[in-house]
Amino acid sequence: MQLIDGKKISSDILDEISLEVKVLKAAGKKVPHLAAVLVGDDGASQTYVAAKVKACERVGFESTLVRLPRSTSEKELLEKVSELNANSNIDGYIVQMPLPKHINEQKIIESISPEKDVDGFHPQSVGKMALNLPTYLPATPYGIIQLLKRYNIPTEGKHCVVIGRSNIVGSPMSVLMARNSNPGNCTVTLCHSKTINLKEHTLQADIIIIALGRPEFLTANMVKEGAVVIDVGITRVVSTQTKSGFKLLGDVKFDEVAPKCSFITPVPGGVGPMTIASLLMNTLLAVNSKN
Numbered sequence: 001m002q003l004i005d006g007k008k009i010s011s012d013i014l015d016e017i018s019l020e021v022k023v024l025k026a027a028g029k030k031v032p033h034l035a036a037v038l039v040g041d042d043g044a045s046q047t048y049v050a051a052k053v054k055a056c057e058r059v060g061f062e063s064t065l066v067r068l069p070r071s072t073s074e075k076e077l078l079e080k081v082s083e084l085n086a087n088s089n090i091d092g093y094i095v096q097m098p099l100p101k102h103i104n105e106q107k108i109i110e111s112i113s114p115e116k117d118v119d120g121f122h123p124q125s126v127g128k129m130a131l132n133l134p135t136y137l138p139a140t141p142y143g144i145i146q147l148l149k150r151y152n153i154p155t156e157g158k159h160c161v162v163i164g165r166s167n168i169v170g171s172p173m174s175v176l177m178a179r180n181s182n183p184g185n186c187t188v189t190l191c192h193s194k195t196i197n198l199k200e201h202t203l204q205a206d207i208i209i210i211a212l213g214r215p216e217f218l219t220a221n222m223v224k225e226g227a228v229v230i231d232v233g234i235t236r237v238v239s240t241q242t243k244s245g246f247k248l249l250g251d252v253k254f255d256e257v258a259p260k261c262s263f264i265t266p267v268p269g270g271v272g273p274m275t276i277a278s279l280l281m282n283t284l285l286a287v288n289s290k291n
């Protein structure tokens, strides 16, 4: 069994991006500029956005954090989005989800200029992804593709079972694994909450990608010998064993599943660290596609 080290791969990618920024600078070009819009004071969102800003600093990107109060109306947010679309100094930006309930998230996503949609959530980006055209890939699936690529994990002709069909992970992941590409070229089964007898499917899988949000859901009796298991789930649970009083659990019962796997991602330290690296890769793409 080989552990897939997302922390290391993410750090390698940030180093590669830093080098590219140095090259841009040396050529007298503008450094990439990523902006993030944060509405309200949700603790997890603040942490994610702070990590994104910090990663920008590390690679030499410019970053702008736009903080708006929870009371911001949909109209005000749409105005801010228009401003960012028009600001030629900003190459790409994200609107951190979730948004307060009174704002229609889809409406906001659709108002982001596709050229600056570095989260890859705009319908144009999703459509291009499905057509295997160059575009911004959503961060978490893009991160998983990088892990498979950099560990040289063969995917062609393999049976990949994706569990979960969210717009941000499961659904795009199933599309990417089925595309005529490397990684890709899998026969894909997409499982979700209405799937009957999930175990029958997972036992057939060469590759399992699970994005459910149910701690330790995937057990050893659901996995065939030699499978590749990618665990996207992150759930914070109370723990008496840690100083902080909580720990993070994935969707996989790691201790019993890992010995059966050829490759497996741990939680934390697997898929998680890749998301920010993907966002920065997309921002670099935003710049390079203009040059």
Ligand code: NAD
Residues within 6 Å of the ligand: 140, 163, 164, 165, 166, 167, 168, 169, 170, 191, 192, 193, 194, 195, 198, 211, 212, 213, 214, 232, 233, 234, 235, 271, 272, 273, 275
């Ligand atoms: P979601 O809640 O939007 O979707 C969960 C999916 O699971 C749904 O499509 C549902 O149909 C499916 N599902 C529910 N019960 C099921 C069952 N019994 N059998 C099969 N399918 C079932 O979740 P999400 O946003 O995709 O996130 C999933 C997990 O991944 C969460 O723990 C989240 O925190 C984590 N996540 C991690 C990262 C990262 O590592 N950077 C990014 C995004 C999400």
